[in-house]
Amino acid sequence: MDLITKVRSGGRLERKEAEALYDLDLFTLGELADEIRRKRYGNKSFFNINRHINPTNVCADTCKFCAYSASRKNPNRYTMSHDEILRIVENSVANGAKEVHIVSAHHPEAGVAWYMDAFRKIKARFPELHVKAMTAAEVDFLARHYGHTYDEVLDMMIESGVDSMPGGGAEIFDEKVREYLCKGKVTSDQWLEIHRKWHERGRMSNATMLFGHVESRAHRIDHMLRLRDLQDETGGFNAFIPLVYQRDNNFLRVEEFPTGQEILKTYAISRIVLDNIPHIKAYWVTATINLALIAQEFGADDLDGTIERESIQSAAGAASAHGMPLQSFVSLIKDAGFVPVERDSLYNELQVYA
Numbered sequence: 001m002d003l004i005t006k007v008r009s010g011g012r013l014e015r016k017e018a019e020a021l022y023d024l025d026l027f028t029l030g031e032l033a034d035e036i037r038r039k040r041y042g043n044k045s046f047f048n049i050n051r052h053i054n055p056t057n058v059c060a061d062t063c064k065f066c067a068y069s070a071s072r073k074n075p076n077r078y079t080m081s082h083d084e085i086l087r088i089v090e091n092s093v094a095n096g097a098k099e100v101h102i103v104s105a106h107h108p109e110a111g112v113a114w115y116m117d118a119f120r121k122i123k124a125r126f127p128e129l130h131v132k133a134m135t136a137a138e139v140d141f142l143a144r145h146y147g148h149t150y151d152e153v154l155d156m157m158i159e160s161g162v163d164s165m166p167g168g169g170a171e172i173f174d175e176k177v178r179e180y181l182c183k184g185k186v187t188s189d190q191w192l193e194i195h196r197k198w199h200e201r202g203r204m205s206n207a208t209m210l211f212g213h214v215e216s217r218a219h220r221i222d223h224m225l226r227l228r229d230l231q232d233e234t235g236g237f238n239a240f241i242p243l244v245y246q247r248d249n250n251f252l253r254v255e256e257f258p259t260g261q262e263i264l265k266t267y268a269i270s271r272i273v274l275d276n277i278p279h280i281k282a283y284w285v286t287a288t289i290n291l292a293l294i295a296q297e298f299g300a301d302d303l304d305g306t307i308e309r310e311s312i313q314s315a316a317g318a319a320s321a322h323g324m325p326l327q328s329f330v331s332l333i334k335d336a337g338f339v340p341v342e343r344d345s346l347y348n349e350l351q352v353y354a
């Protein structure tokens with residue numbers, strides 16, 4: 001059976017077949033991914049009203065791609081007090097936020113309680129608000145630095161009110177590339193183990209892939225296949241999020257950046273290869289809003305959310321520091337020919353903007 005027929009018949013692709021998808025032209029790939037996306041969700045495109053909070057940029061790790069953590073390129077260290085965090089949450093809830101997405105740097109002196117008490121205080125004040133917090137990289141850091149097991153950190157998160165985990169810290173799983181990008185951080189196996197343990201607790205999470213820097217196409221496919229294997233075991237991933245590398249203010253030297261075509265191919269291929277992960281998120285922050293809107297025709301069914309503030313990727317050049325107003329978001333999705341659907345963090349539909 002040729003590759004296109006196999007994809008159309010819903011057959012699961014082997015590694016070599018998945019790699020060969022990149023040799024197809026963009027429009028064939030788009031058509032194949034769009035068929036899958038439309039079978040599942042029709043014309044709907046999902047988003048949520050959320051708020052990103054990054055409570056500290058003080059970090060024990062030194063990932064080459066990161067422009068956010070305090071370093072000699074970014075001398076402005078900050079760590080928010082719990083009162084500051086609560087004021088932000090209060091304001092966001094008043095603006096309609098249904099989820100807070102909280103990701104911090106790996107602060108070597110803050111202590112585990114600083115992380116956990118923030119979640120506990122948010123949940124005590126806003127029991128209905130979905131708290132999506134702590135990447136697997138943070139879980140690994142807290143465990144290693146403060147002498148806990150992963151199980152202990154994950155149980156503390158649940159006890160403190162964390163509802164789901166974001167997909168950050170995955171970067172690229174290939175060990176050689178990973179060592180070059182972020183030596184000393186959570187390993188690929190550990191990242192997967194932490195998500196496995198989280199899923200075993202009945203909780204959902206997301207998975208990212210940072211691409212468009214020094215990795216090859218084969219590394220991207222390898223990354224997707226490791227996620228597909230874990231998803232076969234646990235079913236705990238909601239969404240896959242290919243993050244396009246942003247190039248400013250960091251220590252990673254990249255010769256060639258991906259074209260729009262390469263980015264769209266990667267969305268489409270992820271939709272085809274990850275047959276067991278329900279949602280493909282075109283995170284508008286790193287794709288740019290225009291390409292994210294087009295990605296809806298290349299397999300993506302989710303654009304993340306309104307965000308309000310964003311510090312990690314905007315530090316590296318993305319136009320996301322102030323999020324996106326709800327009305328603009330809805331109009332842009334509609335103008336692109338899709339039906340915007342506000343969802344909650346677990347993809348229950350809250351409002352359809354027909």
Ligand code: V47
Pocket residue numbers: 065066067103135165166167168169170171206207208210241243244245246247250283286304312313316
């Ligand atoms: O893991 C850091 C990435 C991630 C850069 O789960 C960069 O719904 C691009 O994980 N260029 C954190 N990316 C953000 C994240 C995320 C974002 C949106 C939604 C979800 C979700 C998760 O940011 C890190 C890292 O891979 N990152 N620096 C950069 N220069």
